[in-house]
Amino acid sequence: MGNFLLLLQNENMKIYRRIRTWVMLGLIVAIPALFAVLVKVSVTDDPGAWDMFSNITIIYMLVSVFASVIFADIVASEFGWGTIKLLLIRPWKRSKILLSKLLAGILFSLISTILFLAVDFILSFALFHGRSVNEYPADYTAFSYAMEQMLYQYVDLLVICVIAFMLSTLFRSSGISIGLSIFILFARNIFQALLNPELYPWAKYVLFTNMDLSQYMMGGGQAGMTMGFSITMLAVYVLVFLAISWVVFMKRDVAA
Amino acid sequence: MTSQEPVVRMINVTKKIGSKTLIDKLNLEIPPGRVFGFLGPNGAGKTTTIRMMVGLMSISEGDIYIGQSSVKTDFEGAMRQIGAIVENPEMYKFLTGYQNLLHYARMTPGITRARIDEAVARVGLTNRIHEKVKTYSLGMRQRLGVAQAILHRPKLLVLDEPTNGLDPQGIRELRDYLQELAHQEGTTVFVSSHLLSEMELMCDTVAVIKQGRLVDVKDLRGSAEAGRRETAFEVDKPLEAAALAGSGTIDGSKLIVAVDREETADLNARLAAGGIRVYSITVLTRSLEDQFFEMTGRGGGQIG
Structure with a gap:
């Protein structure tokens, strides 16, 4: 059988040969830089490098948005362009074509996360030399705390992206899937605030309540939730979303 | 095939x-x-x-x-x-x-x-x-x-x-x-x-x-190469021509018979010898369109 890596190469070509992708990567560099420069010129006392690092990390939201757009678009755009008809008549099972798209999306999320981290580090340590005032929980250094935060944020991004991926296969329309994904990205904080597991016992099984793993960094969670519980819940949700994507993509008749 | x-x-x-x-x-x-x-x-x-x-x-x-x-x-x-x-x-x-x-x-x-x-x-x-x-x-x-x-x-x-x-x-x-x-x-x-x-x-x-x-x-x-094809002979006296040919149908001044290439020439010679003036000889090919409508029914059909 053919070489699966070539499928991945194809998907990458379709991501990185688009100007859009480079605009996104450019913004991932430019917006933190703009933010850092503004802080530098407007504040008289330099904050510490690690304090600045965690401030800039708030902009990681941007990476989540861009990665969601890539995932929400990656299947739907083929339907939108009509190229799906030429893509699915190759000697490849649909399951493998979908897998190549998922992996290409994950690769983009990794690249943009690493780029963001590098920019964050360089800006924080090149421009800011003040005294750090942030305090960290026991057992953490500034570095390990920041890295663990980042890891949880990446997990959060991946879950959103898997939802976007599912919407992309379900709706076959880039507009709807991108719109819905971004909506979920922003609205989930509201759900998280409303659905307090202390008040509603069932709320701890809701996806949004479990997405922020950093809630366990300061000790136990609400209503007896633990890190292990949340990871299990996330895994179950992700598997269900992927299963739906696969079943729908493999069964669907490509008409019109 | x-x-x-x-x-x-x-x-x-x-x-x-x-x-x-x-x-x-x-x-x-x-x-x-x-x-x-x-x-x-x-x-x-x-x-x-x-x-x-x-x-x-x-x-x-x-x-x-x-x-x-x-x-x-x-x-x-x-x-x-x-x-x-x-x-x-x-x-x-x-x-x-x-x-x-x-x-x-x-x-x-x-x-x-x-x-x-x-x-x-x-x-x-x-x-x-x-x-x-x-x-x-x-x-x-x-x-x-x-x-x-x-x-x-x-x-x-x-x-x-x-x-x-x-x-x-x-x-x-x-x-x-x-x-x-x-x-x-x-x-x-x-x-x-x-x-x-x-x-x-x-x-x-x-x-x-x-x-x-x-x-x-x-x-x-x-089908385009072999076999007899319907051919129209435009003549001055179609009835006499039909009698001479021994078969065929009459359409106005035309005699329509199914003949192959050689038979066309033969019939033409016989008609001329019989004193009938032949103005034109046309092979009637039914276009695919005609055949298509014959098969699918002409117009008025409901979308399946």
Whole structure:
């Protein structure tokens, strides 16, 4: 059988040969830089490098948005362009074509996360030399705390992206899937605030309540939730979303 | 028809969506090395059948074999033998023509860069292949579509409404090219259309389908050469001419008889010898259009 890596190469070509992708990567560099420069010129006392690092990390939201757009678009755009008809008549099972798209999306999320981290580090340590005032929980250094935060944020991004991926296969329309994904990205904080597991016992099984793993960094969670519980819940949700994507993509008749 | 193994065998192919039967127990064999037309009015199920052949739609009942490979159970094996354009050839507009071909070439084993260049030259796109597809005209996109379909030298080339949106020159080039592929390289070409005159020029054989059922398979080339054809003799005394000919029908001043080439000359000599003035002799070919309407019923039909 053919070489699966070539499928991945194809998907990458379709991501990185688009100007859009480079605009996104450019913004991932430019917006933190703009933010850092503004802080530098407007504040008289330099904050510490690690304090600045965690401030800039708030902009990681941007990476989540861009990665969601890539995932929400990656299947739907083929339907939108009509190229799906030429893509699915190759000697490849649909399951493998979908897998190549998922992996290409994950690769983009990794690249943009690493780029963001590098920019964050360089800006924080090149421009800011003040005294750090942030305090960290026991057992953490500034570095390990920041890295663990980042890891949880990446997990959060991946879950959103898997939802976007599912919407992309379900709706076959880039507009709807991108719109819905971004909506979920922003609205989930509201759900998280409303659905307090202390008040509603069932709320701890809701996806949004479990997405922020950093809630366990300061000790136990609400209503007896633990890190292990949340990871299990996330895994179950992700598997269900992927299963739906696969079943729908493999069964669907490509008409019109 | 040749005695060779058919390239495509459709066995009781049925497509149901909900309670609606779009294709009803279609049985069709496509012999190799021919341009095989698939003809039918809008909504007859041409596109549905083609989509089932290339795996874009599932087959409700029955099966389609491409060579020895079943589309249902050996999809990859079947697809390796097919090149196709389903409706318009949609390409990635932000990529160059070459990158588009590279994309599809990577998906089938054994396509070299040299083969890509060869296919590009074949469809006459060499000068523009490194430009973005968004700058291409419809005709150029159609050529690129043909290039991607022939990249892996498929045994079977499937084209769904390939002449849609092409100018007369483009249609002619495509027609010549398909004939060449079939008759010189032995590729089987399966082409669907509702444009009758176009199919008549392009195809060796046509299958006609109506409301999801196969109505007829007609050999266009064979029937045009051999056998008697209806011929009209325009004469001054049709009744006497009919008596002389011994058969035929009279239509105004014309005597219509079924004769072959030699008999035409013989009859003409007999008429002249019998003192009948012959003004014209015309072979009445019934166009594919007439035959098509005979088979599918003229107008007024409900969309299946």
